[in-house]
Amino acid sequence: MTIQFPEPVGQELLGLPNPDAFVSRAVVRALEEIRRASQASMRPRKGRRLEPSEARELHLPEVKNRDCELAWRHSHRDELQRRFAGEWVVLEGEEVVAHSGDAAQAMEQARAKGVVVPFVFYVDSPQPDTVHIGL
Amino acid sequence: MTTVSYAYDFAYGYDVNGTLCPLLRFVASNVEDPSKAGAVEAVLDVGAERSLFNGRIGVGLGLDVLSGPQITFATMAGGLLSATLHPVLISHAELGTFELEVGFSSGEIRRNLLGRDFFDLVQIGFREHHLAFFVTPSP
Numbered sequence: 001m002t003i004q005f006p007e008p009v010g011q012e013l014l015g016l017p018n019p020d021a022f023v024s025r026a027v028v029r030a031l032e033e034i035r036r037a038s039q040a041s042m043r044p045r046k047g048r049r050l051e052p053s054e055a056r057e058l059h060l061p062e063v064k065n066r067d068c069e070l071a072w073r074h075s076h077r078d079e080l081q082r083r084f085a086g087e088w089v090v091l092e093g094e095e096v097v098a099h100s101g102d103a104a105q106a107m108e109q110a111r112a113k114g115v116v117v118p119f120v121f122y123v124d125s126p127q128p129d130t131v132h133i134g135l
Numbered sequence: 136m137t138t139v140s141y142a143y144d145f146a147y148g149y150d151v152n153g154t155l156c157p158l159l160r161f162v163a164s165n166v167e168d169p170s171k172a173g174a175v176e177a178v179l180d181v182g183a184e185r186s187l188f189n190g191r192i193g194v195g196l197g198l199d200v201l202s203g204p205q206i207t208f209a210t211m212a213g214g215l216l217s218a219t220l221h222p223v224l225i226s227h228a229e230l231g232t233f234e235l236e237v238g239f240s241s242g243e244i245r246r247n248l249l250g251r252d253f254f255d256l257v258q259i260g261f262r263e264h265h266l267a268f269f270v271t272p273s274p
Contacts, residue, residue: 074149
């Protein structure tokens with residue numbers, strides 16, 4: 001939860017003549033405490049970079065170069081949109097090995113065909129005159 | 136004036152629509168079972184306080200996305216997206232491996248976002264005019 005108090009309110013209160021100013025400062029301090037407490041209650045972000053030795057011990061799957069898939073995806077964009085618009089596609093080399101409206105199902109289908117690390121992406125419908133923002 | 140040097144430079148990548156944008160492609164793995172992995176791409180989004188991935192990709196990584204700490208993402212349009220937080224391993228050939236607590240959406244989203252929680256682990260810079268971004272894999 002985030003509580004926001006516009007600064008001008010506090011400044012106006014602080015500007016009141018005595019003895020009200022004493023009370024005003026106490027109010028502003030209390031408001032500031034509430035704001036700090038509300039910020040502290042937000043879940044902190046968690047992340048770290050693993051040391052290379054630590055990562056090696058995890059026996060992580062290989063990070064393959066996907067240049068082949070990316071080049072094929074780019075040159076076959078129209079075909080992908082015609083055949084798979086609205087679906088998640090798993091591409092391995094130049095082959096679509098799985099596709100589904102559900103990303104999890106597409107990944108599972110690809111694993112069933114022996115793909116260890118499925119490269120999965122969503123295929124949009126063609127959207128002329130559309131630009132993307134984050135969400 | 137501060138001058139920053141970066142260890143790696145990357146060209147913007149084509150997304151599936153044929154648009155060049157700052158994409159990072161990596162392998163996301165389940166922390167408990169790294170064999171459950173997927174190669175995914177995410178847009179680098181300086182407007183996102185936290186990273187957000189499609190929840191069904193989380194399921195594909197073997198995560199129970201119906202459980203876990205709840206978080207709400209507020210969109211620019213005022214809409215709210217609920218998600219649950221789960222740690223995942225993010226492995227990149229050049230940048231190394233990161234453990235990051237990522238939000239997995241409860242509803243369908245079409246793009247994964249790497250947000251400022253990831254940027255907190257690296258140094259990153261953009262040259263939009265040159266369609267390139269730069270990363271040093273340490274804060």
